[in-house]
Amino acid sequence: MADIAASPGPAALDRVRRDYLAHARQRRLYSGLLLALFVALMIVGFQIAEGRNAGGFRSGLPQILDFPANVVSEAWRDRAQLPGHMLRVLPALVETVNIAAVSTLIGALAGLILSLFATRGLAPAPWLIPVVRRLSDFLRAVPEIVVALVLIYILGGGPVPAMIAIALHTAGAMTKLFSEVAENADLKPVEGLQSVGARWSQRMMLGVLPQVAPNYLSYAVLRFEINVRASAILGFVGAGGIGYELRNAMTFGIGRFDEAAAIFVLLFLTIVVFDQGSSWLRNRLVAGGHP
Amino acid sequence: MTGTALTDRHRAALAQIRRKRAMSLAVPALVMAxxxxxxxxxxxxxxxxxxxxDNARALVADSYSHKVHVTRDARSGALDVAIEGETKGRYPSGARPAWVAADDDGKVTIDLEQGHVVRFLPEGRVDYDVPGFGTIEIRRDGRDIATNLGPNPPAWVSASDSRVAITTEAGRLTVTRSKDEVFRYFFGWELFWFTLDSPYHGKSFWQIAFGPQIDPVRRNLDGAWADFWxxxxxxxxxxxxxxxxxxxMAFLGTFGAAVIALPVAFLAARNFAPFALLRFAIRRVCxxxxxxxxxxWTIILSRAFGPGPLTGALAILVTDVGGFGKTFSEALENVDNKQIEGVRSTGAGAVQRYRFGVIPQVTPVLLSQxxxxxxxxxxxxxxxxxxxGGGIGxxxxxxxxxxxxxxxVTYYIVLVVxxxxxxxxxxxxxxxxxxTGGKG
Incomplete structure (x- = not known):
């Protein structure tokens, strides 16, 4: 501001103002055009999607509450049986949580090792970095459902295909997130350890892991929460657990939705518990609590 | 520092080390358990x-190779050559591949290469020349199927009264009561560019792009594109x-959710919420x-809207409104008040304060999410x-x-990836x- 005020004469000031206004107008035009393009894309996209859908948006909108209303009314009618249903599907719920837990565990461990190979300054060989990064990209890009369905064909239904599918995806995602954390790790302890002749594994265990452990754990906990949801969805396409029970309950049709209602409630409670628990734990981990 | 204090320190340090050592053993032990x-x-x-x-092997083999079925019906004697045995891949009888040769007296010679030759002979007989082993003769005795292999055939042959199957590295021959069938395997995906009924099948890219016109009514590139598509x-x-x-689906769902979640987030952020009760309610809804x-949500919405991309888009939208409502309001709670006060000091109203004080701060964060x-x-x-039931899924x-x-499946997976x-x-x-460049 001082420069402009001290500049010689009002002519220069005018020019600056003119340039500024022109610049602002141009920017406004660009943002306006971008916004218009976005709105147009949304409208056209919506129309295409509606055109290729079985039911239209307007005809479906009034029916949106029919199914929840059915489920709630039937659940209310058979409310005495709900605890029984819940108890019956509890093993399936445990299976779903187990799938999520094991795949998070295995995926995070694999991600931990791969992330060290994918980080500049830590990798034992530089040529490994791009290789491991592309591998992680690939693992993240393959949707879990693809791996799960192919493995169901080979291994038969059950929890193991879902577990492997989620673990592979978790390994890819964790490699990326972990190596972003590890990139910011302080290399001084590593160099110190190297100077006393520590092996690569010792340098990583003693020099890097203690620095990154809180962040790694926090990411792993978040991933666990995501994986509980993923494991429920994979169950729905045939990989066991509560999703599978839900699909079976859905096929019973109207009049038998009380069981579906019990599963909905159980699934809801589980997800809320893990959601809240994971954000509490993550806050503690990152806010400098004791890992 | 007195001696006792030092001893206490020492003891505390030792205890900490012991605790850490126990932890470093207990955690892996728990994980293992x-x-x-x-x-x-x-x-x-x-x-x-x-x-x-065997499913795994079939899957892997099928993902990079294809097979051509040569089938003779045992009753009518009709010969059929079809890729993967599908109607869409059937060769017209005049255009059989060169390795299947039928002569007039009902003999069909199928060359599997590497010296492997299968011959379909009249009267329901089949010969298979296996190099280094000899000729396997299969004939039909009434309803039974007999071979010249005796009671102990080699492991790659499975023979019973009703079915004989021979699997070699060159292909596979199956003789059952109703038909004789030979599979020959080829590398690559079959008919990926053109199906057999297209005049461009078997033509190279150069022939189509620069060669003489193949189909009299269509220009090469137009016709080739139409047949490929x-x-x-x-x-x-x-x-x-x-x-x-x-x-x-992803686009409509994600950006639709963002558009809805933005105003909702203002109502749910501690520093902008007009009413604490409303803020609490919105948080719980999210x-x-x-x-x-x-x-x-997907199940509920597909009941109302039926299968299709709109249902998928709405399912993503509803789910993400909850997620964005939470993360957006957290981002809004972290805005810097100085900028808003600066805008207020120029006499700006509430809308202008949001437009020039808040939006520029949060836009990069929100858009990045x-x-x-x-x-x-x-x-x-x-x-x-x-x-x-929509899209590539x-x-x-x-x-x-x-x-x-x-x-x-392999093709779709490659496309999805x-x-x-x-x-x-x-x-x-x-x-x-x-x-990095969001300031410009």
């Missing part, structure tokens, strides 16, 4: 027996639509939406599509459920520009 429990809970041991390794076996046009639908989970989720949602849209599940078109990687790259690029 859990894994052992899961090993039994998931019945991993029984999996080895249930695993169908309309390929009945691979349905390239439909697959492209399906990929488009999947991206569309928690509820996230708790119900995408799977259940939206773009990150857009990429993740292209993947989710594949799964949601499999449930609601539907194609994938259908192809997997037929359990034989693994080359199509390319699609997700492109989205990843795109959203990463835009996000980097927002963060």
């Amino acid at each position: 859990y894994l052992v429990y899961v090993f039994f809970a998931f019945d991993v041991a029984g999996l080895a027996q249930r695993a169908r390794m 309309g390929n009945a076996m691979w349905r390239h046009a439909d697959v492209a639509w399906a990929i488009g639908e999947t991206v569309l 928690d509820f939406i996230r708790g119900v989970d995408g799977l259940v 939206v773009l990150y989720l857009f990429e993740a949602n292209t993947r989710s849209a594949t799964i949601i599509g499999a449930i609601t 539907l194609f994938l599940t259908q192809a997997i459920q037929t359990q034989k078109d693994w080359e199509e 390319i699609m997700v990687m492109l989205m990843d790259w795109l959203s990463g690029m835009v996000r980097r520009r927002l963060i």
Whole structure:
């Protein structure tokens, strides 16, 4: 501001103002055009999607509450049986949580090792970095459902295909997130350890892991929460657990939705518990609590 | 420092080391114990027996190669040559491949190369020349099928009264009561460019692009494109639509959710919320939406709107409104008040304060979250599509459920991976520009 005020004469000031206004107008035009393009894309996209859908948006909108209303009314009618249903599907719920837990565990461990190979300054060989990064990209890009369905064909239904599918995806995602954390790790302890002749594994265990452990754990906990949801969805396409029970309950049709209602409630409670628990734990981990 | 204080310190330090040592043993031990429990809970041991390794082999072989069936009906003697045994891949009788030769007296010679030759002979007899072994003769005795191998055939032959199957490295011969069938395997995906009824089948790219006109009524490139795009076996046009639908679901869902969640987030952020009660209510609604989970929303919405991409888009939208409502309001709670006060000091009203004080601060953060989720949602849209019946997810599940078109499954997987990687790259690029060059 001082420069402009001290500049010689009002002519220069005018020019600056003119340039500024022109610049602002141009920017406004660009943002306006971008916004218009976005709105147009949304409208056209919506129309295409509606055109290729079985039911239209307007005809479906009034029916949106029919199914929840059915489920709630039937659940209310058979409310005495709900605890029984819940108890019956509890093993399936445990299976779903187990799938999520094991795949998070295995995926995070694999991600931990791969992330060290994918980080500049830590990798034992530089040529490994791009290789491991592309591998992680690939693992993240393959949707879990693809791996799960192919493995169901080979291994038969059950929890193991879902577990492997989620673990592979978790390994890819964790490699990326972990190596972003590890990139910011302080290399001084590593160099110190190297100077006393520590092996690569010792340098990583003693020099890097203690620095990154809180962040790694926090990411792993978040991933666990995501994986509980993923494991429920994979169950729905045939990989066991509560999703599978839900699909079976859905096929019973109207009049038998009380069981579906019990599963909905159980699934809801589980997800809320893990959601809240994971954000509490993550806050503690990152806010400098004791890992 | 007195001696006792030092001893206390020393003891505390030792205790800490002991605790850490115990932790470093206990945590792996707990993990191991859990894994052992899961090993039994998931019945991993029984999996080895249930695993169908023959399925795995068929899947892997099918994903990079294809087979051509040569079939003779035992009753009528009619010969049929078809790729993968499908009607769409049947060779017209005048245009059989050169390795299948039929002469006038009912003899068919099938050259499997490397010296392997199968001959379909009259009166239901079949010969197979296996190099280094000799000729296997198969004949029909009434209803039974007999071979010249005696009671102990080699391991690669399975023979019974009703069925003889010979599997070699060159191919496979099966003789049953109703038909004789030879499979010959070829590398690559069959008919990927053109089906057999297209005049461009078997022509090279140079012939089509620069050679003389092949189809009298169509220019080469136009005709080739039309035949490729309309390929009945691979349905390239439909697959492209399906990929488009999947991206569309992710786009409509993610950005629609962001548009809805933005005003909601203002009502739910501590520093902007006009009423504490409303803020509390909105927070709980967002928690509820996230708790119900995408799977259940997908089921509810597909009941109302039927299968299709709109249902998938709405399912993503509803789920993400909950997620964005939470993360957006957290971002809004972290805005810097100085900028807003600066705008207020110029006499700006509430709307102007938001427009010039808040939006410029949060836009990069929010857009970065939206773009990150857009990429993740292209993947989710594949799964949601499999449930609601839209997009590439539907194609994938259908192809997997037929359990034989693994080359199509491979094709779809490759396309999905390319699609997700492109989205990843795109959203990463835009996000980097927002963060580093967002000021301009």
